[in-house]
Amino acid sequence: MTEPRWLNADERRAWLALLSINTLLPAALDNQLHTAGKVSLFDYNVMAMLSEAEGRFLPMSQLAARTSSSLSRLSHVVAKLEKRGWLERRPHPRDARVTTAHLSDVGMATLEALAPGHVEAVRTKFLDALTERDVNDLARIGEKIVARLDDDHWILRETESRP
Amino acid sequence: MTEPRWLNADERRAWLALLSINTLLPAALDNQLHTAGKVSLFDYNVMAMLSEAEGRFLPMSQLAARTSSSLSRLSHVVAKLEKRGWLERRPHPRDARVTTAHLSDVGMATLEALAPGHVEAVRTKFLDALTERDVNDLARIGEKIVARLDDDHWILRETESRP
DNA sequence: GTGCGTCACTTGAACGCTCAACCACGCTCT
DNA sequence: AGAGCGTGGTTGAGCGTTCAAGTGACGCAC
Known part of the structure; x- marks a missing residue:
């Protein structure tokens, strides 16, 4: 039984932010x-x-x-x-x-x-907070996480070339 | 009534990824x-x-x-x-x-x-998919989104200097 | 000191989600 | 042809969440 590797500062920031987004964003859009x-x-x-x-x-x-x-x-x-x-x-x-x-x-x-109201909300609650570069980074990082959770999730096949 | 600005390719990728993470990640950790x-x-x-x-x-x-x-x-x-x-x-x-x-x-x-089991799950389901740089980017981007949803959310005050 | 608005919570009902059980069909093997 | 297994989907019970309403307590105005 080895000591678990606790989260470092950045890992903790990323995790807490994701956790908060997770409850706040759907709530806002649902609303x-x-x-x-x-x-x-x-x-x-x-x-x-x-x-x-x-x-x-x-x-x-x-x-x-x-x-x-x-x-x-x-x-x-x-x-x-x-x-x-x-x-x-x-x-x-x-x-x-x-x-x-x-x-x-x-x-x-x-x-x-x-x-129209929905995409507008997606923009005001979320995308408008980000630069173009942020959006690009988030897409890349997000897809990595999705791949980890479900390695043949459909969104990973959307743009990818098929064999 | 002007035509709404639909999402471009990157915006769509980021949004769909976040949406998927949102349902898959809590489910995995809950489990x-x-x-x-x-x-x-x-x-x-x-x-x-x-x-x-x-x-x-x-x-x-x-x-x-x-x-x-x-x-x-x-x-x-x-x-x-x-x-x-x-x-x-x-x-x-x-x-x-x-x-x-x-x-x-x-x-x-x-x-x-x-x-210990929980942080291990956080790592295997999520953090292990990312590089150090990704984690840093995600923390930064995530906090921007949180700020947009709730501009005095407590996580934004954790490390920040107070006036 | 008496209203009156606000704050910090609690409650109950309605609704949504999860989990396990179930059913019907198709496929494979013999 | 039929037994057994996997697939695709539905259902109902139990639990969790939300929403609206309610209960005290505080604090400010007068």
Whole structure:
């Protein structure tokens, strides 16, 4: 049983900052989205990911990967959004195990109505605090951390060349 | 109504990475703490902040600030930890409005038992992915973001010289 | 010294998330 | 063809968080 390596000053600063961001930033963005349209940040993201997909639909498991969520959490949320008429679930034609979530026209319209306020909030709460160089550094560092947590996370494949 | 400024490539990368980290990192650390001792990351942090305070106690509102949480959330959690015998609530002697949360000896012992595994997890899930320079950059950038979200957040006063 | 506004918290209900159990399907092996 | 295993997804219970409302206590004005 060897003595653990405690955090040095910079490590502690980085960790505490990340921890704070982690609770403050989602809260701030949730807040804006909730007052603008009774939607959580996660709800928004689910719809945004669908809106960017080919045909505006994705299998549940791929949608879960794109939102970094568990299938269980996603299932509950999709059920909620479906009740509001923003999404529709359909069985996959070739594989009866998979369900695909489709963004409806109403859902797309809702998303488009919410989008400007949301990106504006992302800017004012977060990006506006940073220089261009900071943003670049953060993207690089952030992706390293994501890779450590999930080495084939989809965001790592977005721009990368495939073999 | 002007056209909103959408995110450029780097901004999008930084934002998506932060969003993913935000869900994956707490989940990973929660997991480790929960299997090691039925404690959430937030529970741990509450106790850690108390352990570092003078006399191992803090008024609820200061503890809330140090954990970036609402007073309501903290109140519920402190009640839970108090039931486990790790904390104790006492009225403030001079101001009857304030309650102070005191870390008990049992709580301190629990924290010390959990700490090595926790910092190890912080390293393996997060810090080990980064170079020394990355850690430094992240600390700087992270603090800028925190400042934007809450301009007198306590972590910004830790090392800074006071007027 | 009596209102009256504010501060520091607490509470309960509604909602969201996690975890474990479950079901249905497809694939592989024999 | 059928047994067994892995995959994709759903469900319900339990717990955690948020939100709005409520309770005292302090402090300032007059």
